Amino acid sequence: MVSPEGKTVTLTKDTKERFAPDSWGRPPHAVVVVDPAGTAVRVDGEISLLPGVEQGMPLPDGLAWLARATAEAAADAVHRGAPEPPTVAGEFRGRRFEAHPTRCADGSVVWWLVDHTARYAAEEALVAERERTTFLAEASNVLLSSLNAERCMAATARLASGFLADAAVVVAPAEGRQLPVTRAVRGGEAVQALIAADPSTVPGLAEALKGFPPVPSRWIDPTSLPDWLVPDGFGTTVGSVVVTPLPGHGVPAGALILLRTDTRRGFSENEETFARLFAARAGAALSAARLYAEQHSITRTLMRDLLPPPLHRVHGVEFAGSYRSSDARDRVGGDFYDVHPGRTASEPSLVVLGDVCGKGLDAAVLTGKIRNTLQALMPMADDHERVLQLLNGALLNSDNTRFATLVLASVRRAENQVHLRLTSAGHPAPLVVRNDGRVEEIPTRGSLVGALEQITAHTVGTTLLPGETCLLYTDGITEARGGPLGGELFGEERLKRALAECGGMPGEALVDHLQMLASQWLRDGGHDDLAVVAITAPQTTHLSAVDGHTRGRYTS
Structure with a gap:
C-alpha cells in the first residue's frame, strides 16, 4: 500500500499485524483506519488534528462523512476488480480535509487525511476579494452614472443592501430639523423620506454625519435603534449594525447604516473595512451630485439675470x-x-x-x-x-x-x-x-x-x-x-x-x-x-x- 506521500505500508493478512504500531513510519498526516461499521480501527500520524477520535471507538458525528465513504467503499468491494474508493473532502472541528483512501482486504479503508484548511481559506479569500473588487467597480459605475443626489442615495442604499447587509439606510446631512433618509431591504426598492429625528439617538450616527471615524459594530447595541431606522419589510429583530461616514469633497456627504437580521453573524473587521471602501465611493458620488446641484442652482439664478x-x-x-x-x-x-x-x-x-x-x-x-x-x-x-x-x-x-x-x-x-x-x-x-x-x-x-x-x-x-x-x-x-x-x-x-x-x-x-x-x-x-x-x-x-x-x- 502506498500513501499519498509515497510511503510504503505493508499490509499482511493478519489484521493485528497489519495495524501493528511498528509496521508504519510516522505519517506526516492524520491517518485513520475505518471499518465498514464506522469504527476507528487505528489512529496514527498527526492525531492532534483529530481530537475526539479514539482507536476502537465509532467515529464522532463530525466525521460522519468519512464513515459514509467507508461504507460505500465496502459495498463496492464485493464486486471483483472494483477500483480504489475516490478521494473525499469534509470538515472536522473547524478544519477542512481531503481524505485519500486505500482499501483493505477485509473491507476496512485506510484514510490519509491531508489538512487543506489554509489552502481552502486562501482560495475562499481570493474568490471573496474578486467578488468585492467586481462589486466596487460595478458600484462605481452605477453611482457615477447620475448627478442627481436623490438617485445617488437610492443607488447607494440598494447596492449596500444587496451585497453588504440585509438592509441599508443612507442618511444625508440635516435639512433644517429633518433628516433626508433613504432605506432599502435586500431585493427591494429604495424608499426615501424626510424624517424629523435626532441623529444622536443612533450610536455613532451624529459623529458619522460630521465625518468622524466609524464606531465598531461590536460597540453598538442593535436593540437601541429607533423605529424610524428600520426599513419596512426588514423584520422585527436587528442582529448587528454598522454605522460608517460617507466622506465627501471636504464636507461629509452623510452616513451609511448597515443592518443584519442574524444575531449569530456579526460584521467582521474585514467586512467593516470593505464597507468603508464602498462608503468612500458612495460619498464621493453623493458629494459630486450635490456639488452639481448647487452649481446648477447658481447657474440657473445667474441665467435668469443674464438671458435677455x-x-x-x-x-x-x-x-x-x-x-x-x-x-x-x-x-x-x-x-x-x-x-x-x-x-x-x-x-x-x-x-x-x-x-x-x-x-x-x-x-x-x-x-x-x-x-x-x-x-x-x-x-x-x-x-x-x-x-x-x-x-x-x-x-x-x-x-x-x-x-x-x-x-x-x-x-x-x-x-x-x-x-x-x-x-x-x-x-x-x-x-x-x-x-x-x-x-x-x-x-x-x-x-x-x-x-x-x-x-x-x-x-x-x-x-x-x-x-x-x-x-x-x-x-x-x-x-x-x-x-x-x-x-x-x-x-x-x-x-x-x-x-x-x-x-x-x-x-x-x-x-x-x-x-x-x-x-x-x-x-x-x-x-x-x-x-x-x-x-x-x-x-x-x-x-x-x-x-x-x-x-x-x-x-x-
Missing part, C-alpha cells in the same frame, strides 16, 4: 426680440437687449441692444455689468450722450479689458405714432421698415464704450406710423457666414432686401422671419451671437358696423 428678457407691449408700443448664443452649451454670450419702461406713458421707455467683445461666459459677465449700470442710469434715459459717458467711465474703471458697442432708443407714443430717438455707439445703424416696403437706415453714429477716455455720440430722431417697425440688430446677423457655398456673409444688403418684404408685418412676425432666414443661411455652421429687437407702432384696428354695410370706425 421676454418682450411685450409697453405703454402702447409693441416690442419683440430674439437671441441666439454662438454656443448652445453656454446659452448666454456677449449680445444682449433690454427694455426699461418709463414710469408713466408720458415718460420714454429706454431700449438697449448691445454687443460685448468676445463670446461665452466671460462676455456674459460684462454684459450683466452693462445691463445693471444702464438700469441704474434710467432716470436720465433721454440724455443718450450722458448715459454713454457714464457707462464708458464705469467700464474703464473696472478690471475688464473688453469693450462693447451699443444702440440706445428712447421710445414714446403720441396718439397713433411712435416717436424714437436713436443713438449708436459703434453699433450698426438701426433700420426702419415703412408700410410701403421702404427700408431706411437711421444715420446715427458714435464711438464704442469701454475703450477710450472720451466718446462721441450723435442722436437722430424718427417717427413710426401704425404698422411700421424699427429694427435694432447685432452684427451676428450681417456677418453670419453660410449660404450655398457655406462661406458667404449674409450682409447688410441681403438684410435690407429681406426687410423690404416685411412692410406692415407685426414686429413679432418680423423677428421670427429674420430668425428663420438666419438659420437657413447658417445651416449647421458656426456663428457669432445673434440678437434683434423690433419696435413697432401698433396697427389701427378696423371695427365693422353692426349691419356690415355702413362705414365703421378705427381704434388703436
Whole structure:
C-alpha cells in the first residue's frame, strides 16, 4: 500500500499485524483506519488534528462523512476488480480535509487525511476579494452614472443592501430639523423620506454625519435603534449594525447604516473595512451630485439675470426680440437687449441692444455689468450722450479689458405714432421698415464704450406710423457666414432686401422671419451671437358696423 506521500505500508493478512504500531513510519498526516461499521480501527500520524477520535471507538458525528465513504467503499468491494474508493473532502472541528483512501482486504479503508484548511481559506479569500473588487467597480459605475443626489442615495442604499447587509439606510446631512433618509431591504426598492429625528439617538450616527471615524459594530447595541431606522419589510429583530461616514469633497456627504437580521453573524473587521471602501465611493458620488446641484442652482439664478428678457407691449408700443448664443452649451454670450419702461406713458421707455467683445461666459459677465449700470442710469434715459459717458467711465474703471458697442432708443407714443430717438455707439445703424416696403437706415453714429477716455455720440430722431417697425440688430446677423457655398456673409444688403418684404408685418412676425432666414443661411455652421429687437407702432384696428354695410370706425 502506498500513501499519498509515497510511503510504503505493508499490509499482511493478519489484521493485528497489519495495524501493528511498528509496521508504519510516522505519517506526516492524520491517518485513520475505518471499518465498514464506522469504527476507528487505528489512529496514527498527526492525531492532534483529530481530537475526539479514539482507536476502537465509532467515529464522532463530525466525521460522519468519512464513515459514509467507508461504507460505500465496502459495498463496492464485493464486486471483483472494483477500483480504489475516490478521494473525499469534509470538515472536522473547524478544519477542512481531503481524505485519500486505500482499501483493505477485509473491507476496512485506510484514510490519509491531508489538512487543506489554509489552502481552502486562501482560495475562499481570493474568490471573496474578486467578488468585492467586481462589486466596487460595478458600484462605481452605477453611482457615477447620475448627478442627481436623490438617485445617488437610492443607488447607494440598494447596492449596500444587496451585497453588504440585509438592509441599508443612507442618511444625508440635516435639512433644517429633518433628516433626508433613504432605506432599502435586500431585493427591494429604495424608499426615501424626510424624517424629523435626532441623529444622536443612533450610536455613532451624529459623529458619522460630521465625518468622524466609524464606531465598531461590536460597540453598538442593535436593540437601541429607533423605529424610524428600520426599513419596512426588514423584520422585527436587528442582529448587528454598522454605522460608517460617507466622506465627501471636504464636507461629509452623510452616513451609511448597515443592518443584519442574524444575531449569530456579526460584521467582521474585514467586512467593516470593505464597507468603508464602498462608503468612500458612495460619498464621493453623493458629494459630486450635490456639488452639481448647487452649481446648477447658481447657474440657473445667474441665467435668469443674464438671458435677455421676454418682450411685450409697453405703454402702447409693441416690442419683440430674439437671441441666439454662438454656443448652445453656454446659452448666454456677449449680445444682449433690454427694455426699461418709463414710469408713466408720458415718460420714454429706454431700449438697449448691445454687443460685448468676445463670446461665452466671460462676455456674459460684462454684459450683466452693462445691463445693471444702464438700469441704474434710467432716470436720465433721454440724455443718450450722458448715459454713454457714464457707462464708458464705469467700464474703464473696472478690471475688464473688453469693450462693447451699443444702440440706445428712447421710445414714446403720441396718439397713433411712435416717436424714437436713436443713438449708436459703434453699433450698426438701426433700420426702419415703412408700410410701403421702404427700408431706411437711421444715420446715427458714435464711438464704442469701454475703450477710450472720451466718446462721441450723435442722436437722430424718427417717427413710426401704425404698422411700421424699427429694427435694432447685432452684427451676428450681417456677418453670419453660410449660404450655398457655406462661406458667404449674409450682409447688410441681403438684410435690407429681406426687410423690404416685411412692410406692415407685426414686429413679432418680423423677428421670427429674420430668425428663420438666419438659420437657413447658417445651416449647421458656426456663428457669432445673434440678437434683434423690433419696435413697432401698433396697427389701427378696423371695427365693422353692426349691419356690415355702413362705414365703421378705427381704434388703436
